[in-house]
Amino acid sequence: MNAVKDLKNREEISKQYKWDISKVYTSIEQWEADFELLKKEALKLKEYKGKLNEGKELLAFLKLDEEISRLADKLAVYAFLRSDEDTTNTIFQALKNKIESYLAELMAVSSFFVPEILSYDEGTIEKAIQEVPELNMYKFMLEKILKKKPHTLSSEMEELLASVSDCLNAPGNIFGMLTNADLTFPNIRDEEGKEVVLTEGSYSKYIKSKDRKVREDAFKALFGTYEKYKNTLATSLTSSIKNFSFVAKTRKYNNSLKSSLEPNDIPESVYDSAIETINKNIESLHRYVRIKKKLLGLNEIHMYDLYVPVIDTPKTNIEFEEGVKIVKNALKPLGEEYLEIFSEGIDNKWIDIYQNKGKRSGAYSWGCYDTMPYVLLNYNNELNDVSTLAHEMGHSIHSYYSRREQPYIYAQYTLFCAEVASTVNECLLINYLIENEKDERKRLYLINTQLEQIRTTVFRQIMFAEFEKITHEKIDKGEPLTSKDLCSIYHELNIRYFGKDMIIDKEIDMEWSRIPHFYSDFYVYQYATGYSAANSFVKSILALGDKSVEKYKGFLKSGGSDYPINILKNAGVDMATSKPIEDTIDRFNELLDMLENTL
Structure with missing residues (x-):
């Protein structure tokens, strides 16, 4: 099949190029029957409330919960995948909305499970496992839940925290609304001199432009716009960090980082070691900057030169079957x-x-x-x-x-x-x-591609991780952070990471303000x-x-x-x-x- 020039309707795509969803459900009627069964069976979970300290009851609950969860998963996969095939198909959109709405109800039905397990006296669950050997399979899962006990509050406090979760998530929602819906950027001129609209989506195209004026204009227009809202964006981000810090302290963690890592048993040393190792080897990134500067033939290299390829993307036309062969050879x-x-x-x-x-x-x-x-x-x-x-x-x-x-x-x-x-x-x-x-x-293009993968996925994300660590530590200690403080921290990190050959343009100081992952604390590392x-x-x-x-x-x-x-x-x-x-x-x-x- 040739590359798709004019988009075809779903039914025009050959069957051999489409996934086989009929292996999940052969008809909507079959899906509907299972959906009704799910709603009926899920109600049985409530019968176990208050009985989970007895081994046989706990086992029965876990088995029933698995049956219900597996059925719900299957229903969701079918509905979401059919909807994604063609988002204009209202029949499958309705199925997706139906199961999506019900999944929230299902969570509520079984929400008593974890609080009840944590409410029992020490040794209760361990005793139940000893009495019912079949529970041994669930031992690690139950141990993970019990690990939360020192950080679990009274039922009243847990209910209070749950009730304000929307408020605690507000800074991230405000950031998303401001940057996705309300923020507009100036127009710039493209490589042909035509006036074009700059957006967050098109920025990645213009910052890679071979025309240096285009990428400089895109860089200054984007970050100049964020700079106009620096105080709002600083308040939004610091409020998010304060909320995370508040929950960590309320749950009796030593600090914010520990509250993020401990549930998965990840030592803080893993996070710290990653930052330390990158900083010990930061000369490699400085060398990359020097080589890129030379390959691009620049007298001086700026932050807006970082993403332009050192060589044009080679034109390719790799049919899917050929792509499969290439991947199989590589693997x-x-x-x-x-x-x-x-x-x-x-x-x-x-x-x-x-x-x-x-x-x-x-x-x-x-x-x-x-x-x-x-x-x-x-x-x-x-x-x-x-x-x-x-x-x-x-x-x-x-x-x-x-x-x-x-x-x-x-x-x-x-x-x-x-x-x-x-x-x-x-x-x-x-x-x-x-x-x-x-x-x-x-x-040369392939070498540069892998270098960019490592630069952006390892060096850049660790710089982000270091920024998070610094800002969270300051807020954990009760230190206020203004937009000026955030820009200063970010500026110093860029100087250290990119070295003396890179001109650290003042606009890059605002980059912290456009990173959505900073609202998902300690994610980027x-x-x-x-x-x-x-x-x-x-x-x-x-x-x-x-x-x-x-x-x-x-x-x-x-x-x-x-x-x-x-x-x-x-x-x-x-x-x-x-x-x-x-x-x-x-x-x-x-x-x-x-x-x-x-x-």
Whole structure:
């Protein structure tokens, strides 16, 4: 099939290029019947309220809760995927809205479970497990809940906190409304001199422009606009941090960072070590700036020069079938079994490949315990689409292994581990492409692509993480932060991270104000740890072969059966040490050597 020029209607897309959702439900009538069954069965959960201290009752509740959760998952997957195929189809929109509304009700029906478990005297649940051996399967899950006990408040206080959750989330909602709906940017001129509208969406295009005036204008227009609202945005962000700090203190955590990491048993040292390791090796980023400055032929390099490619994107037309072959060749180091599962995904129609009118944009991997791990693509025959295929199939094969090897309660992996498998596939692909590319210009483009992946996913996200740590620590101590303070902190970080060759334009001081992830406290560091873990796996797999592949597959099979740090350590990647990030910096330096050799 050729690249889609004029978008087709859904029914015009050949069946061979569409996922097979009929394996979930063959008809809407069948879905409706299960939806009615779900509503009926869910009410039975209430019968166990107040009885969970008895082993047999606890086991019966957990079994029923699993049956209901699995049915709800299946209903949701079908409705959401059918809706995403064509968002203009009102029938499937109605199904999606129906299950989405009911899921909130379902959460309320079983909401007594965790508070009741935590309300019992110490040793009650342990005794129930001893009396009913079948409960041993749930031991880790119950232990995770019991770990929250020192940080759980009285039922009245918990109810109070729950009732103000909307208020506590208000700063993030205000930020989103201001930046997505109300903020407008000045018009700029594009490479052809035409006046164009600058938006958050189009900024990424103009900041990569080969015309330096275009990217400078886009940079100054965007950050100049944010600067006009600096006091509002500073109040919004600091209010969000204050709210997070308030909840952490109320729940008796030592600090905000600990309250974020402890539920997943991640030591604060993992966060601190990531920042420390990057700062010890910051000269590598300074070297990247120097090389980029030279390759771009600039007398001085500014912050708005950072994203422009050192070489034009090579024109490609990679048919989907060819893309599949490329990815399979790149993934050969993962062994025959992995490749067989990959082929099964292609042959059994896990993937919805091409764009059609009304189809949701972007890409994702999604499914549940009782469905295939489906993949949504919008494949457009470009090299980036091949990378997306590798990435999303990494997620899906991770899910495939987890669901095959783990019981339902442990089949879902944590966010800390979520991006590792997808990034392993991406790293193997880009390594393979660099090693096998004979055209020097294309090879240079690929080298720069991986350098940018590491710069933006590791160095940049750790700089964000350091900004979060500084600001949260100050607010934990009761220090006020103004827009001037935030700009000063951010300016100093940019000086340190980019080095003396980079002109740190004053506009970049406002970048903190446009990062939505800062409203999801201590989230961004996981991009860096995930990439670094993946890079360590790839380095080991390429060096040691089968032995490392088996360890890596052990990681894929573990799901959420242990804390993420333990799962990774058992597979040979110890995130409590600096090695994974050092491995990534080693790869960054290798790529810089390749790039410098072209000068």
